[in-house]
Amino acid sequence: MAVFRTNAAAEEPVLQGDVRQRPTGLAGIWAAIWSFSKRKPLGAIGAVVILAAVAVAVLAPWVAPHNPEGVGIAKKFSPPGTESAPLGTDHIGRDVLSRLIHGARISMYVGIMTVLVGITIGTMVGISSAYMGGVFDMIVQRIVDALMGFPPIILALGLMAALGADINNVIIALVVILVPGATRVVRSEALRIKELDYILASRAIGANPVRVMWNHILPNVAATYIVLMTITLGFAIVVEASLSFLGVGVPEGVATWGSMLEIGREHIHTQTWLVVFPGVIIAAVVFAVNFLGDGLRDVLDPRLRGR
Known part of the structure; x- marks a missing residue:
């Protein structure tokens, strides 16, 4: 007579300590940040610099020691190191440090709003162009080619x-510049995702195109979207500073890093601090953005993991 015995080992519960479980919630966020900091220290430093710049921009009215537009002709061209003006004053006696702090508000506002609007529009247009295909895709790509043909x-x-000097007009101009590049990058990624099996299965059972693009394609290009936002933020800050330097950006008299460079250009041989300090700030923020963007790209792109 055969005797059937149950496998006691198979019935034993699996101990929780034997399986590594990823933390969730706030603990999971901190664990991801710590892991990213260890793997990409330059990216972590870049994130700290960007957060510091944003914090300074938000708290500018309380952090700045003086009124950025306060004129003091008697104190013009005060060298750095004085008690009242640690970074010196400009040609009409305005405090350079206060203008740098308030200039962060313009640069960070323009940069963040530009990438949010421009990259979001480019992502939506790129996904739609890749999924719809045909005549719609051809028309979109010819418009993209035309816009990308201009420096x-x-x-x-x-x-x-055409629009005039205004902060919102600067954002519009930068959005027009960023949308074509974002559209081209996202479209190439969406074309690959479009041919995956689960996308084909969704289409086969009659899923709505909007549902397929929103629920299946968009989440899979989220990593590309995040990397594009971080990388193009530095580009937007540089272009905004360039427009202000050329006198066609924000209205005259508004404190921006680019306008401070334009003022210092006339006195670069005698009062070099008027150019050095805003130039160093722009370079530091742009380098920080690039470091963060490169780190996020290496972490989020499956093709680059482990390199």
């Missing part, structure tokens, strides 16, 4: 000449 600065100068 970015030249296109921005033309738009600003």
Whole structure:
């Protein structure tokens, strides 16, 4: 007579300590940040610099020691190191440090709003172009080719000449510059995702195109979207500073890093601090953005993991 015995080992519960479980919630966020900091220290430093710049921009009215537009002719061209003006004063006695702090508000506002609007529009247009295909895709790509045929600065100068000097007009000009590149990058990624099996299965059972693009394609290009936002933020800050340097960006008299460079250009041989300090700030923020963007790309792109 055969005797059937149950496998006691198979019935034993699996101990939780034997299986590594990823933390969730706030603990999971901190664990991801710590892991990213260890793997990409330059990216972590870049994130700290960007957060510091954003914090300074938000708290500018309380952090700045003086009124950025306060004129003091008697104190003009005060060298750095004085008690009242640690970074010196400009040609009409305005405090350089206060203008740098308030200039962060313009640069960070323009940069963040530009990438949010421009990259989002480019992502939506790129996904739609890749999924719809046909005549719609051809028309979109010809428009993208036409816009990308212009040098970015030249296109921005033309738009600003037509729209006029204003902060919102600067954002519009930069959005027009960023949308074509974002559309082209996202479209190439969406074309690959479009041919995957689960996308074909969704289409086979009659899923709505909007549902397929929103629920299946968009989440899979989220990593590309995040990397594009971080990388193009530095480009937007540089272009905004360039437009202000050329006098076609924000209205005259508004404290921006680019306008401070334009003022210091006339006195670069005698009062070099007027150019050095805003130039160093722009370079530091742009380098920080690039470091963060490269780190996120290496972490989020499956093709680059492990390199």
